[in-house]
Amino acid sequence: MTTSADATDLTRPGEVALTTASDVGAVVALARRRYAAAVVADTTGWADGDRRRIEDLGFREGDARGAALRTLDLSVADDGTPTRVLDNPALASLNGHHARFAERRGEVARYLPDVSVWTGIPSEPTEQDWDDVRALLGPGAVFGVGASAVLPEGWTAVEGSGGVQLTGETVEGAPDPEAVELTPDDVPEILELIARTQPGPFLPRTIELGRYVGVRREGRLVAMAGERLHPPGWTEISAVCTDAGFRGQGLGRRLVLDVAYGIRQRGETPLMHAAAGNTGAIGLYQHLGFRLRDRGAPRFAQVP
CATH class of the missing domain: 3.30.110 (Translation Initiation Factor IF3)
Structure with missing residues (x-):
């Protein structure tokens, strides 16, 4: 080089x-x-x-x-992670790999409404940036903000919606023989599983963001996981869920490792987000080798 x-x-x-x-x-x-x-x-x-x-x-x-x-970006974040794009993963994704899914106003970008709920704003927003958020999202909208963003007067933080970010630098993953590739034809069944398990938002076109895999039992989709945010060099693993009747069989763990393996095969590193109160999921991800970051934990605000 x-x-x-x-x-x-x-x-x-x-x-x-x-x-x-x-x-x-x-x-x-x-x-x-x-x-x-x-x-x-x-x-x-x-x-x-x-x-x-x-x-x-x-x-x-x-x-x-x-x-x-x-x-x-070769800079080092405050916690030692050798990139800062993870401090603002939605904007990094929308300004790069996922630019085709973006709606923009000034320096603010959001995913198309039928693709994802994520919005990306500059890490230190200006007054113009806040005006652009309001115009792009509309009153009452909830969106993610970075750790260093200072909300303007009248804008409120959404209590109880904090989260954590985990990185998988040492997670190599492993292909799972039972995992099947999911396609747009599977979206109706995916949405039914999401409704039953509530892992977080999944919209009609979310499947276009990356590779999704699932496990079927007697032809029925009972577990899934896939790729969502895609900042440079990283891919987020998301939509990890298992039907209540099939929990305890390690399906979520196996699918996370299958997705992580695919990410590694592209030369990238897996990334995850979880609700701060979801200690069970966080513990599982740490057991698989993911580590908590000190920065990058999502917090949310509401447009007045």
Whole structure:
């Protein structure tokens, strides 16, 4: 790997330049100058929205130009995790891998209403950002805010809705022989299982966010888990649930490990969120090797 911001150091197709340039224009110029090679931009210290400017300039994931330029935050969060994107995973997802699911106003983004309930706002919102949240979500809407965000006067925190974030740097996962891939055709049955087990919101198009797997018994879906938020280098495991009649068989544990294995096969790291009061789930995830982060725990506020 080349670690210079000078494209003249790249001599063979497929080499990677890691640049610490802080200017978006300089990063784009580097990618355009040596098109056959990839450029990975260290975005430490970039202002919120700069990563999205890369896409606005035509470097989109899934096409040739997107393959020529990647962003990577190499800064260290306060708890020692070697990335800060986990402090704001929804915005990192919507400004990257999940940009196609985003509705935007200024620097604020939310998932399409039939895809996910998550909203991403800058870590330190400005007055304009709060105005954009109000316009995008509407009065009464509940949304997640970062640990450093200070709510404006008249905006209220939602009590009792706190959560925890867990990271799986040491979780390798394992494929499960009973797990079956779930598709959009399975959504009606998935929604029935979600209604019975209440693991958290799952909407008609949530399945499009990633890979979902389940276990069937006598043709009936009785357990599932899948992928939701997708900040750079990480994938969240979500919608972990088991029908009451089939609990105690380790199905949730097995499906979490199956999903984690798929994430690892892509070279990424699994991530999880859980309600702070769900000590049973938190204990299970820690037993599997996930660790609690000191930062990134979701808290929620309501638009006045």
